[in-house]
Amino acid sequence: MAQGDIDKIAEQTGFSGVVWTDRGGQVEFAKAYGLANRAYRVPNSLETRFGIASGSKGFTALAVLSLVEDGVLALSTTARSLLGKDLPLIADDVTVEHLLTHTSGIGDYLDEEADTEITEYVIGAAHELTTTEAFLPLLDRHPTKFRAGERFGYCNGGFVVLALLAERVSGVGYHELVRERVLGPAGMTRTEFLRSDELPADAAVGYLPLDVPNLIYRG
DSSP states (O other): OOOOHHHHHHHHHHHOOEEEEEEETTTEEEEEEEEETTTTEEEEETBBOOOOOGHHHHHHHHHHHHHHHHHSSSOOOOSSHTTSSSSSSSOOOBBBHHTTTTOSOOTTTTOOSSSSOOOOOOOOTTTOOOOOOGHHHHHOOOOOOSSSTTOOOHHHHHHHHHHHHHHHHSSSSSHHHIIIIHHHHTTTTTTTOOOOSOOOOBBBBOOOOOOOOOOOOOO
């Protein structure tokens, strides 16, 4: 696809981000579009860092599987064996493999199978959810949706549970575990777990679409 075609699509869709194409170790195309911060009209650049949301599930999976490779965990390890009395609604037969493959059937705090818009969810304040353990109240009290292994059901909460299990079995905090076992070996030196309320200057602010046609600000 030619640069003019990409430019046209970006303009038509209001795309905000970076398009970067490498082939054989050579950069074929790299261009930034849109704004990193709309309030202050800060443009995106090729150095802008973006939140990847569920892209981090891959990091979690790699960290967990590295623990499996080391023999610290097993795919057959049950969540209950490490959770103890925490999250009692998670069934006793839910395993690491079920959580990794979205077949655990556990209830989800962010249920994407429900007929609810993503913008209707209120997850919590960034200053409160600073550790994996802090997510426990958010993960609790969600009834099982189906029996473990019965079917596929995309589950956000399952990967927070995996992070919790990885922490408890390794004795290392989740963020540091990912840095040591995934980001460092991959040479991803600018990838980091950033607080959404303390973003550095090179990070883009994330936005959700809201149907609010007229906002009036009063002093």
